[in-house]
Amino acid sequence: MIEIRNATYRWRGAAADCLDIESLALAAGGSLFLHGPSGSGKSTLLGLLAGVLAPRTGDVKVLGTAMEDLSAVQRDAFRADHVGYIFQQFNLLPYLSIEDNVLLACRFSALRSKRAEEAARSPLGHARHLLKGMGLDEELWHRKASELSVGQQQRVAAARALIGSPELVIADEPTSALDAALRDGFMRLLLAECARAGSALVFVSHDERLADHFVRRLSLPAINRASVRQGSEEVTA
Amino acid sequence: MRTLLTIAWRSGWNRRATLALVAFSIGLSTFLLLGFERVRADIRESFSQSVSGTDLIVGARTGGVQLMLYSIFHLGGATNNIRMDSVRAIEQNRNVAWVVPLSLGDSHHGFPVLATTPEFFTRFQYGYRQRLALASGRLFHGSLDGLYDTVIGAEVADALGYRLGQHITLSHGAGGPGGIEHADKPFTVVGILQRTGTPVDRTVHISLEAMEAIHLDWAGGAPMPGVSIPAAMARKFDLAPKQVTAALVGLKSRAAVFGVQRFVADYPQEALMAVLPGVALDQLWDVVGVGEKALLALSALVAVVSFAGLIAVILAGLNERRRELAVLRAVGAGPRQVLLLLLVEGTLVAALGVVFGAVLVAVSTFGLGPWIQSHYGIVLDASAPSAAEWQLVAEIVAAGVIASLIPAWRAYRLSLVDGLSPKV
Numbered sequence: 001m002i003e004i005r006n007a008t009y010r011w012r013g014a015a016a017d018c019l020d021i022e023s024l025a026l027a028a029g030g031s032l033f034l035h036g037p038s039g040s041g042k043s044t045l046l047g048l049l050a051g052v053l054a055p056r057t058g059d060v061k062v063l064g065t066a067m068e069d070l071s072a073v074q075r076d077a078f079r080a081d082h083v084g085y086i087f088q089q090f091n092l093l094p095y096l097s098i099e100d101n102v103l104l105a106c107r108f109s110a111l112r113s114k115r116a117e118e119a120a121r122s123p124l125g126h127a128r129h130l131l132k133g134m135g136l137d138e139e140l141w142h143r144k145a146s147e148l149s150v151g152q153q154q155r156v157a158a159a160r161a162l163i164g165s166p167e168l169v170i171a172d173e174p175t176s177a178l179d180a181a182l183r184d185g186f187m188r189l190l191l192a193e194c195a196r197a198g199s200a201l202v203f204v205s206h207d208e209r210l211a212d213h214f215v216r217r218l219s220l221p222a223i224n225r226a227s228v229r230q231g232s233e234e235v236t237a
Numbered sequence: 238m239r240t241l242l243t244i245a246w247r248s249g250w251n252r253r254a255t256l257a258l259v260a261f262s263i264g265l266s267t268f269l270l271l272g273f274e275r276v277r278a279d280i281r282e283s284f285s286q287s288v289s290g291t292d293l294i295v296g297a298r299t300g301g302v303q304l305m306l307y308s309i310f311h312l313g314g315a316t317n318n319i320r321m322d323s324v325r326a327i328e329q330n331r332n333v334a335w336v337v338p339l340s341l342g343d344s345h346h347g348f349p350v351l352a353t354t355p356e357f358f359t360r361f362q363y364g365y366r367q368r369l370a371l372a373s374g375r376l377f378h379g380s381l382d383g384l385y386d387t388v389i390g391a392e393v394a395d396a397l398g399y400r401l402g403q404h405i406t407l408s409h410g411a412g413g414p415g416g417i418e419h420a421d422k423p424f425t426v427v428g429i430l431q432r433t434g435t436p437v438d439r440t441v442h443i444s445l446e447a448m449e450a451i452h453l454d455w456a457g458g459a460p461m462p463g464v465s466i467p468a469a470m471a472r473k474f475d476l477a478p479k480q481v482t483a484a485l486v487g488l489k490s491r492a493a494v495f496g497v498q499r500f501v502a503d504y505p506q507e508a509l510m511a512v513l514p515g516v517a518l519d520q521l522w523d524v525v526g527v528g529e530k531a532l533l534a535l536s537a538l539v540a541v542v543s544f545a546g547l548i549a550v551i552l553a554g555l556n557e558r559r560r561e562l563a564v565l566r567a568v569g570a571g572p573r574q575v576l577l578l579l580l581v582e583g584t585l586v587a588a589l590g591v592v593f594g595a596v597l598v599a600v601s602t603f604g605l606g607p608w609i610q611s612h613y614g615i616v617l618d619a620s621a622p623s624a625a626e627w628q629l630v631a632e633i634v635a636a637g638v639i640a641s642l643i644p645a646w647r648a649y650r651l652s653l654v655d656g657l658s659p660k661v
Contacts, residue, residue, distance in 0.1 A: 043656075043657070043658045046657065047656050047657060047658070050567070050657060052566065052656040052657050053656065072571065072572075073571055073573070076566075076569055076570065076571035076574075077569065077571075079567075079569050080568065080569020080570075081569070085567040085568075085657065087563070087564070087567065087657070090560045090564070091564060092564070093244070093247075093248070093561055093564055093565075094251065095247045095248055095250065095251030096244075096247060100247075104564075104568050105568045105569070107240040107568075108240065108568050108569035108570055108574075109569055160568070172657075
């Protein structure tokens with residue numbers, strides 16, 4: 001599913017790499033908790049996995065496809081087809097209805113649209129199925145995204161990430177804006193739906209309490225050799 | 238593409254208050270540009286349709302444009318009259334088929350009075366060689382019995398509510414406050430002409446003899462003190478005109494036009510000139526063209542300002558929409574699609590503005606057309622847009638696309654830099 005080998009990334013104009021990972025692997029359908037405080041190279045790693053960035057050196061393979069071999073346009077298409085992404089907050093387009101926000105993922109990918117049809121006869125059917133699965137009542141579906149609470153918005157975002165059953169779901173601190181009660185509910189629903197869709201889940205958070213939901217956990221600062229170097233530089237400086 | 242169009246539309250609708258203002262300002266500049274183009278084209282059309290079948294216009298030596306303006310459009314005044322002898326001499330030229338003398342100067346409620354021969358009604362043509370026709374009544378004969386007969390244009394009849402048999406008096410000169418009426422010699426409306434869309438509609442026609450008659454007891458532009466010749470008595474005087482303002486000339490063959498023009502210019506007894514109506518009109522457009530260009534430049538500048546507004550509004554909103562762009566990137570949109578999205582948005586706003594402006598032009602020509610026609614004699618064409626107008630519309634939309642490229646490019650850069658983590 002995911003295979004990273006000696007991948008490095010450096011921001012344009014920067015003197016040193018901000019990410020340097022010797023190896024990271026995740027099997028299809030598996031889930032992984034990445035513990036990453038800010039500054040540990042989290043955005044960069046997720047950018048690489050989502051195909052927004054390409055590694056400077058080394059290999060980032062997702063579904064057996066080497067990201068570094070694809071053009072930027074191909075990587076965008078790859079992301080549309082195979083990756084669902086959940087942000088920390090502000091996941092939805094405020095001017096679209098809940099249903100349309102979920103369907104947005106199908107609009108950019110014929111493959112996801114087709115798979116949603118296979119799963120529930122139509123993309124809309126799949127969207128509704130997922131919304132129901134995420135515990136969102138039917139009466140909310142036609143509302144504007146801006147009318148929902150933050151907790152509800154995050155669940156809509158999860159439904160969008162899962163529509164058309166992408167092979168990989170990336171969640172970037174999706175619970176940081178939620179309080180404890182909502183957080184656990186969200187985690188259970190997300191994991192259950194990922195398992196049902198057969199999607200692998202990469203979950204990033206600085207909140208280690210969430211790690212209990214996962215079998216496999218990794219600390220990003222521990223695997224990112226660049227952050228170690230940066231850390232030592234800071235000390236010497 | 239359909240997805241982007243939908244998103245652009247919904248996103249724009251979400252910010253409709255500001256974008257509508259921008260579309261409104263683009264609409265107004267479209268209105269200016271299109272309206273100006275239409276009025277310009279229709280004025281030219283009106284002017285060039287006003288006379289046809291007349292080969293030369295003869296008058297006292299002056300500017301060609303001026304001669305044309307006062308003899309056909311009754312705008313401005315003649316510097317000098319010409320003698321009737323001269324008109325007869327031109328009539329004798331072997332290339333000349335007909336001559337219709339015109340005498341101007343008086344008015345009726347602001348409408349110009351044209352004294353001419355009955356032949357005017359058969360010789361004068363407008364549009365594509367269309368002849369004048371009566372809507373009701375008859376023409377004047379030029380006989381002494383019908384000395385005070387008048388034939389009025391359609392607009393005169395409509396505006397003043399005149400019908401056949403109506404008695405009217407003429408004002409000396411342009412009329413207005415302090416003007417003197419020819420009250421002692423009232424005229425009778427015997428004929429009303431059909432509408433032509435030319436200055437004829439706004440003209441009161443009388444015979445040359447009548448013009449002499451109402452000025453019998455006048456000298457130097459004022460009534461002679463102590464002299465009063467009653468209307469009926471006037472018939473006993475010699476009413477043959479000695480002077481006229483100008484004359485329309487028709488030739489046997491158009492080929493002779495320059496020969497006759499030279500004959501008139503070289504006429505030894507009086508300083509005369511002859512102009513070809515088409516040439517005089519071209520000269521007029523040359524003069525007017527400068528003003529037209531200035532107005533067009535000004536309208537274009539207004540359009541530029543409104544497009545600057547479009548750029549500013551979309552650019553200003555862009556920073557707040559970085560999350561929106563990141564969401565789109567997350568579901569698989571590339572920076573190019575983001576660029577396209579913003580391009581579509583700007584173009585939609587510009588296109589809506591143009592549609593609004595075009596509708597405004599259509600509504601105004603439809604609504605104000607009759608008023609403009611009655612006050613200025615210009616027929617505004619309320620039909621489908623001309624090729625020039627379509628071109629103008631295309632140019633404005635193209636300008637909108639180009640203007641939208643600026644925020645679109647900025648969004649492209651932002652979405653490249655931000656990726657999935659907008660720096661807000």
